[in-house]
Amino acid sequence: MISLLTGARKSNTLAMMWKDISFEAATWRIEETKNADPLTVHLSQQAVDLLIERKLKSDSPFVFEGTGKSGHLADPKKAWCRILLEAGIENLRIHDLRRTLGSYQAATGANGYIIGKSLGHRSQQSTAIYARLNLDPVRDSVNKATELMFSNSA
Numbered sequence: 001m002i003s004l005l006t007g008a009r010k011s012n013t014l015a016m017m018w019k020d021i022s023f024e025a026a027t028w029r030i031e032e033t034k035n036a037d038p039l040t041v042h043l044s045q046q047a048v049d050l051l052i053e054r055k056l057k058s059d060s061p062f063v064f065e066g067t068g069k070s071g072h073l074a075d076p077k078k079a080w081c082r083i084l085l086e087a088g089i090e091n092l093r094i095h096d097l098r099r100t101l102g103s104y105q106a107a108t109g110a111n112g113y114i115i116g117k118s119l120g121h122r123s124q125q126s127t128a129i130y131a132r133l134n135l136d137p138v139r140d141s142v143n144k145a146t147e148l149m150f151s152n153s154a
Contacts, residue, residue: 002047002050003094003097004101005043005044006042006043006101007041007101007102008041008098009033009098009120010094010095012030012039014072014073014074014076016028016062016072017063018055018063019061023052026042026043026047027043029041030120033120035120037122041118098119105118
């Protein structure tokens with residue numbers, strides 16, 4: 001759920017540490033991302049609520065504690081497969097949750113710059129897919145208008 005609500009990369013989410021979360025500012029600071037840049041992630045109220053609930057039960061420095069060498073979950077393949085099976089979902093990757101946030105941002109009118117900034121994209125090319133998605137409501141509106149123009153009931 002945190003992956004969906006933040007749009008963060010899987011590796012960053014799995015390594016999330018409590019010290020990097022500001023509940024007061026509702027932010028999560030990722031010091032080093034895939035492109036080596038730091039990123040401050042906005043935490044929605046839903047994400048804050050989930051993290052507070054988890055923090056109350058945690059003694060680990062990591063949000064997603066693991067038993068391996070790193071101290072945090074490394075790759076929850078078995079758990080992910082179990083979740084998909086229980087939900088009746090096929091062919092969904094954890095990375096798709098990141099894309100889902102970007103898609104919903106586009107659908108609600110966010111521009112490419114905002115989407116790219118929230119997902120930590122360095123280039124607009126990475127964000128271009130979401131800009132295309134944002135055209136769907138425009139396309140639908142134009143199609144409906146032109147259909148009405150040329151229908152007999154107009």
